[in-house]
Amino acid sequence: MKVSMSAKAFRLLLAGAFAASVTVLPISGGFAAGETLGAKCTNEGESTGTFSTSLVCAKNSAGRLVWTKVKLSASNLKPASALRAPRGSIEFWHWRAEDKAWFDKIIADFEAANPGVKISQVISNSVDYQATGIQKARTNKKAALFTTFRGAQFNTAATTDFYTDLTNEQFTKRNVIKSMMGAGQYQGKQLGIPYQSLFNNPIYNIEIFKKEGWKLPKKFSEWISYCKTAKAAGYTPMAWMGGFRAQAGQIINSALMNTASTDALLASRVAAIDTGKEAITTAWFKEMAEKYAELRDAGCFPANPTGVTEAAGNALFATGKAPILPTGSFSMGGIVTLEPKMSGNMGITGMNWTEDVNARYTGITNNTFILGINKNAGTTEQRIARAFMSYLLTGPVATYYANNSKQHVTVLDVSYTDVNLRNTSSIMSERLVLAPRFLFLNIGVRDALEDALIAIVGGTSVDKALSDGAAVIKTKV
Amino acid sequence: MNKTETGARKGASPRPKTKLARANDRVLILMTLPAVLIYALFYLYPTINNLRYSLTNWDGFQEAKFVGVDNFNRMTEDGVFTKVLGNNIEFTFLVLIFQTALSLLFAIFLLQNSRISTFLRTLYFFPTIISSVSVAMVWQFLYEPNLGPLNVFLNSIGLDFLALNWLGSETVTLRAIAFTQVWFHTGQMMVVYIAGLQQIPAELYEAAEVDGASRWQQFKSVTWPMALPTTAVVMAYTTIQSFRAFDLVFAMTGGGPNNSSSIIVTMIYLTAFNEFRFGYAAAQSIFLIIFILALTALQRRILRTKY
Numbered sequence: 001m002k003v004s005m006s007a008k009a010f011r012l013l014l015a016g017a018f019a020a021s022v023t024v025l026p027i028s029g030g031f032a033a034g035e036t037l038g039a040k041c042t043n044e045g046e047s048t049g050t051f052s053t054s055l056v057c058a059k060n061s062a063g064r065l066v067w068t069k070v071k072l073s074a075s076n077l078k079p080a081s082a083l084r085a086p087r088g089s090i091e092f093w094h095w096r097a098e099d100k101a102w103f104d105k106i107i108a109d110f111e112a113a114n115p116g117v118k119i120s121q122v123i124s125n126s127v128d129y130q131a132t133g134i135q136k137a138r139t140n141k142k143a144a145l146f147t148t149f150r151g152a153q154f155n156t157a158a159t160t161d162f163y164t165d166l167t168n169e170q171f172t173k174r175n176v177i178k179s180m181m182g183a184g185q186y187q188g189k190q191l192g193i194p195y196q197s198l199f200n201n202p203i204y205n206i207e208i209f210k211k212e213g214w215k216l217p218k219k220f221s222e223w224i225s226y227c228k229t230a231k232a233a234g235y236t237p238m239a240w241m242g243g244f245r246a247q248a249g250q251i252i253n254s255a256l257m258n259t260a261s262t263d264a265l266l267a268s269r270v271a272a273i274d275t276g277k278e279a280i281t282t283a284w285f286k287e288m289a290e291k292y293a294e295l296r297d298a299g300c301f302p303a304n305p306t307g308v309t310e311a312a313g314n315a316l317f318a319t320g321k322a323p324i325l326p327t328g329s330f331s332m333g334g335i336v337t338l339e340p341k342m343s344g345n346m347g348i349t350g351m352n353w354t355e356d357v358n359a360r361y362t363g364i365t366n367n368t369f370i371l372g373i374n375k376n377a378g379t380t381e382q383r384i385a386r387a388f389m390s391y392l393l394t395g396p397v398a399t400y401y402a403n404n405s406k407q408h409v410t411v412l413d414v415s416y417t418d419v420n421l422r423n424t425s426s427i428m429s430e431r432l433v434l435a436p437r438f439l440f441l442n443i444g445v446r447d448a449l450e451d452a453l454i455a456i457v458g459g460t461s462v463d464k465a466l467s468d469g470a471a472v473i474k475t476k477v
Numbered sequence: 478m479n480k481t482e483t484g485a486r487k488g489a490s491p492r493p494k495t496k497l498a499r500a501n502d503r504v505l506i507l508m509t510l511p512a513v514l515i516y517a518l519f520y521l522y523p524t525i526n527n528l529r530y531s532l533t534n535w536d537g538f539q540e541a542k543f544v545g546v547d548n549f550n551r552m553t554e555d556g557v558f559t560k561v562l563g564n565n566i567e568f569t570f571l572v573l574i575f576q577t578a579l580s581l582l583f584a585i586f587l588l589q590n591s592r593i594s595t596f597l598r599t600l601y602f603f604p605t606i607i608s609s610v611s612v613a614m615v616w617q618f619l620y621e622p623n624l625g626p627l628n629v630f631l632n633s634i635g636l637d638f639l640a641l642n643w644l645g646s647e648t649v650t651l652r653a654i655a656f657t658q659v660w661f662h663t664g665q666m667m668v669v670y671i672a673g674l675q676q677i678p679a680e681l682y683e684a685a686e687v688d689g690a691s692r693w694q695q696f697k698s699v700t701w702p703m704a705l706p707t708t709a710v711v712m713a714y715t716t717i718q719s720f721r722a723f724d725l726v727f728a729m730t731g732g733g734p735n736n737s738s739s740i741i742v743t744m745i746y747l748t749a750f751n752e753f754r755f756g757y758a759a760a761q762s763i764f765l766i767i768f769i770l771a772l773t774a775l776q777r778r779i780l781r782t783k784y
Contacts, residue, residue: 131750135537156753160538243645245733304622306734307645312621444752451735458645458734468735475555476752 041065050177050428052079052412072412074178079412080170082394085387087116088380090144092388093137094121094369095129098333102404110391117384119145137374138162144377144385147369150183151438154192154370163191164373164382166389175393180410182434183367193389194367197408199348199427200253200328200435201363202238203335206347206423208323216349218357220291227300230323237299239322241313242306242454249437249450250327254351255288256436257361263433270439273449276477279470280449281463289466291353292456306458318342326351329427330368332420333406348424350432363430366438368407444476531759537749541756548760557736558744558761564651565740569719571655572662576715577708579663584670585700598671601664609661613728616657620644620729644730647737654729654738658722666711673707674700709780713773720769741765 041057055067073079092103100121107119122143124133130149134157137143148154157163166172167190172181176193184192204216212233217223230237242248260266272278273285280289295301302308302316317325318339325331329348336343350363371392373385391397395413402409403418408425416422440446452469456462494502531548535541552558583601587594604612619627620643628640643653677700685695723742726732732739732747739747741761749758 127750156538243730243733245731302623304642304645307620307622307642309617309621309644311618312624315624442752444747444754447751451733454733455647455735472557472736475557 041067050412050414072177072179073174075173077174079175079393079395080390082110082113082391082397083387085110085114085117085384086380088384089118089120089142090377090381090384090388091120091122091140091142092385093124093129093133093143093146095124095126095133095147096369097123097125099401099405102401106392106397106401107388109397110388113391114387117387119384119388134162138376140374141376141378142381144374144381145388146372146374148192148372150194150367150370150435152441152443154183155186155441157372158186158191162372162375164375164386166190166193166373169386169390171390171393175390175395175412177410177412180365180367183438184370184372192370192372193393194370194410195392196368196405197410198328198330198366198368199364199408199424199432200250200366200437201348201350201427202251203317203325203327203329203331203346203348203424205317205320205323205342206345208235208320209347212323214323216347218352219355220294220353221355223300223351223353224294224298227295227298231299236302236316236322238301238324238326239308239313239316240301240305240326240457241308241310242301242457243308244310244313245447245450245454247310247313247327247331248454248457249446251351252450252453253364253366253435253437255291255353257364257433258352258354258356258359259284259288261360266436267439270436273473274440274442274445274477276445276474279466280452280473281466281470285449286462286466288353289453289456289462292453293462296457296459301457306454314338328364328366329424330407332424336406336420344419344423346420346423348427350427350430359431361431361433363427363432364435365427365432366435367410442476445473448472448476527759527762530756531763533756535755535759536753537755538753544756548757549764551757552760552764557739560736561732561739561741561744564736564738565720568651568655568658568722568740569716571652572658572719573712573715575655575659576663576666577711579659580666580670580711581704581708583663583667584674585696587667588671588674598664598668601667603664604661605665607661609724610728612657612661613725616653616660617644617729620653644738645734647734650730650734650738654722654726657729658719658725661725662715662718666715669711669714670704670707673704673710677703705780709777712776712780716772716776717769720765741768 050072052073056070057065058068060066060068092107096103100123103121107121111117111119130153134146134148134153137146138157138160148157163186166184169190172190172193180194180197181190183194184190208214209216212230214226214229215222217226227237240248240251256266256270260269269278269282269284273280273282280286296305302313302322308316313322313325313327314331314334315338316322318335325335332346335346350361352359352362371389373382373389375382377385392401393411395411395415398409398411399414399416402411402414402416402421406418406420408416408421408428416425437446440449448469451472452465455465455468460468530541532543532545533541534544534547583597587598587601619625622628622640622642622645625643627643631637631640641649644650681699681703682695685699690698720740721742722740723746726738726740726743727746730738732743736744742765745758745761745765748754748761
């Protein structure tokens with residue numbers, strides 16, 4: 001791929017866009033290790049991007065950091081081209097009204113390349129889609145391509161045999177970043193393709209951090225110190241929005257990520273709470289909840305935190321009253337709408353809740369939606385959906401979608417031109433874990449425990465909040 | 478047909494209907510058919526189906542399994558349901574008292590057809606025509622604890638102690654939403670009262686004045702008793718409205734914090750569409766129907782017995 005950019009942009013790209021730092025596999029032989037690509041390899045995990053020719057800065061057998069060619073996809077082959085679609089019409093069901101314009105253009109181009117094909121978008125709002133979207137789509141033979149939320153909704157669709165298996169599709173093997181496919185896997189099969197990639201980590205105001213001479217906190221005690229320093233300087237350290245559970249609950253991802261020594265242990269602990277076998281008063285959860293109290297006592301949150309709405313939280317950050325917005329990369333678009341000057345002034349950082357700077361994970365990644373093909377749709381409709389999905393998973397189409405929607409994607413050979421996407425791509429070189437908040441599949445339970453944590457921030461004692469929450473959870477399992 | 482004719486027919490065998498009468502009957506039946514069909518399709522069938530689902534553990538996806546009255550038993554043991562029912566009763570009580578009192582008060586003051594009265598009636602009625610979600614958004618903004626105009630104003634005049642965490646406190650939120658509900662619907666009930674008060678014969682007030690009755694005595698002995706039928710309508714409507722205030726509560730707080738502002742309809746929604754426990758939600762909705770019916774019947778009985 002031809003890349004032409006300034007040295008600064010190149011450095012930004014170098015610093016960013018490495019999603020697979022945890023699971024990526026260096027390819028032995030055949031590729032020349034030690035390529036420098038014009039820059040010195042100094043930071044382990046740093047990569048040249050999400051291209052099929054990406055290099056990663058990794059230690060060689062002698063312990064030296066060298067550029068190593070990696071495979072980001074499940075295949076050594078180049079990304080596959082889009083499939084041809086038979087004549088016919090299908091519906092594409094999703095809730096992303098904000099993406100309608102980009103999908104309109106992509107669909108028009110696809111239809112032009114595939115005469116006789118018609119794709120209509122059926123868009124509900126996210127609440128309705130969560131509530132009834134899947135039930136409606138599953139009985140509609142035209143609803144061949146659909147999206148699901150990660151977690152409970154994907155799981156329900158998977159367990160009710162709604163998905164066509166995509167494991168052996170060429171686009172699954174060759175066009176997507178393998179390490180980012182976890183959210184669409186079920187019992188060893190790739191049932192859905194997570195498309196949009198986001199990072200549920202705090203966004204920070206670059207200018208304020210520079211002006212105040214602050215360093216980004218790297219461990220929990222540094223977060224406490226940051227809060228005290230920022231508060232003393234007259235800022236609201238974190239524009240946390242306790243009046244809106246969906247966003248207030250984002251930091252639970254960071255809180256959870258290093259609470260267990262292995263992923264399996266965390267999953268089993270979460271499952272125990274999710275099914276009512278264990279209460280949230282259990283030691284590990286309580287230990288995590290106590291950190292919420294520590295953050296509260298250090299003045300990290302706004303005044304009256306439990307009443308702060310999403311609009312107010314965003315306003316605090318956009319107007320520079322709060323240097324940190326503890327939600328995620330998906331909030332950046334809204335912030336720029338509120339305050340255009342914030343464009344290019346936002347960075348992203350992981351929130352480590354431990355004292356170990358080398359903790360297993362330093363950041364969170366997630367997927368807004370997972371694309372799937374409806375098993376109940378007609379055969380022709382399924383073929384059209386498959387062809388359109390393969391088209392969405394080509395580099396140029398995904399590049400168009402990413403830069404217009406201002407979101408990262410899981411597709412290979414994507415070139416990010418948006419300044420905010422580039423600035424926040426650096427998080428990809430962190431040790432990322434798929435947002436553990438969505439390990440809770442019982443939404444009633446998840447809501448109740450998040451309410452308990454919000455209550456702690458609001459001033460309730462840890463013991464009372466957890467025992468109240470445990471009582472609510474008992475009614476939900 | 479007059480009474481004599483009716484009486485003369487008593488005990489006699491009914492006269493066979495003419496061809497024309499039978500044809501008329503058929504036309505009449507046919508004319509009611511669309512309404513009956515719509516009612517059966519959109520009310521009767523869902524209600525019966527709801528009853529059926531309330532006896533199952535249906536999750537909205539998989540085959541529903543019959544569980545008898547488990548869902549109803551569960552309601553009696555569910556602490557959240559009890560809390561939400563308590564919220565709903567408190568919410569309804571607050572709205573009922575303040576909305577009825579204020580709408581009656583406004584109606585009395587704005588009864589005359591003067592220009593100012595007409596303008597103020599329109600002004601007070603105005604919130605009713607705004608969509609409930611818009612009302613929720615406006616009040617969410619007003620109530621915002623740190624940047625919201627209400628607290629900014631209270632702080633600016635030194636009443637900091639009144640600047641509360643309106644939508645974030647477990648003790649205040651429900652009352653704040655009840656206030657919004659009163660603001661939202663008082664104008665509507667005021668119009669109902671004005672229509673009712675205009676039916677009271679002016680002679681009664683004239684007679685009261687001749688007897689030397691004060692304004693308060695006129696209200697107590699003429700206005701209030703004569704407005705009772707209207708009050709019964711206002712109270713029944715307000716009660717039902719308060720139990721159905723889903724959009725306002727959902728858009729303002731989603732039932733939070735910690736279910737402190739949740740009412741039964743929001744709980745039914747969340748149980749069904751957030752937690753996917755459709756069977757349990759169906760049982761809750763049946764409880765709600767029976768509860769509202771009982772409450773309305775009780776209100777009517779009290780008002781009828783007392784006056």
